[in-house]
Amino acid sequence: MKILVINGPNINMLGLREPGIYGSGTYEALLSFVRSVCEKEGIEVSFFQSNHEGDIVDCIQKAYGEQDGIVINPAAYTHTSIAILDALKAVSIPAVEVHISDVKSREDFRQVSYAGRVCVRTYMGLGFDGYKEAVLFLKQYLNNGV
Numbered sequence: 140m141k142i143l144v145i146n147g148p149n150i151n152m153l154g155l156r157e158p159g160i161y162g163s164g165t166y167e168a169l170l171s172f173v174r175s176v177c178e179k180e181g182i183e184v185s186f187f188q189s190n191h192e193g194d195i196v197d198c199i200q201k202a203y204g205e206q207d208g209i210v211i212n213p214a215a216y217t218h219t220s221i222a223i224l225d226a227l228k229a230v231s232i233p234a235v236e237v238h239i240s241d242v243k244s245r246e247d248f249r250q251v252s253y254a255g256r257v258c259v260r261t262y263m264g265l266g267f268d269g270y271k272e273a274v275l276f277l278k279q280y281l282n283n284g285v
């Protein structure tokens with residue numbers, strides 16, 4: 140089973156970025172955390188992070204025929220990007236949305252999620268553990284279809 144983990148803008152700044160909201164763990168720490176979860180679960184994982192919307196669209200398109208599932212934190216593009224939503228629809232790869240913070244309890248402008256409309260599940264407010272939950276859910280979903 141192959142899972143692609145996509146992170147959007149400013150996720151590479153974890154650790155430095157608003158630690159009161161996103162915690163003190165770095166992006167590299169997030170990668171090794173997810174890598175160790177996937178290793179344990181027998182999942183082949185790859186990672187992509189970009190601050191550019193079109194690069195994320197390209198990455199999703201390239202996943203077609205290559206990846207079984209996608210874990211995506213589109214970051215700020217969650218709330219603006221129809222292009223990322225359309226790319227996820229185009230490839231039809233089961234995707235799970237993750238947000239480190241609890242976006243539901245934040246500003247009004249964060250209350251819309253475009254990508255979330257096509258994702259089979261969303262985890263938010265769990266910190267790095269949201270990625271673990273997403274991987275575990277996706278494994279079960281891909282194996283059993285639920």
Ligand code: DQA
Pocket residue numbers: 148149150212213214215216217237238239240241242249
């Ligand atoms: C985020 C929440 C978004 O609203 C924000 O723009 C981010 C990170 C999260 O992981 O909590 O960059 O997706």
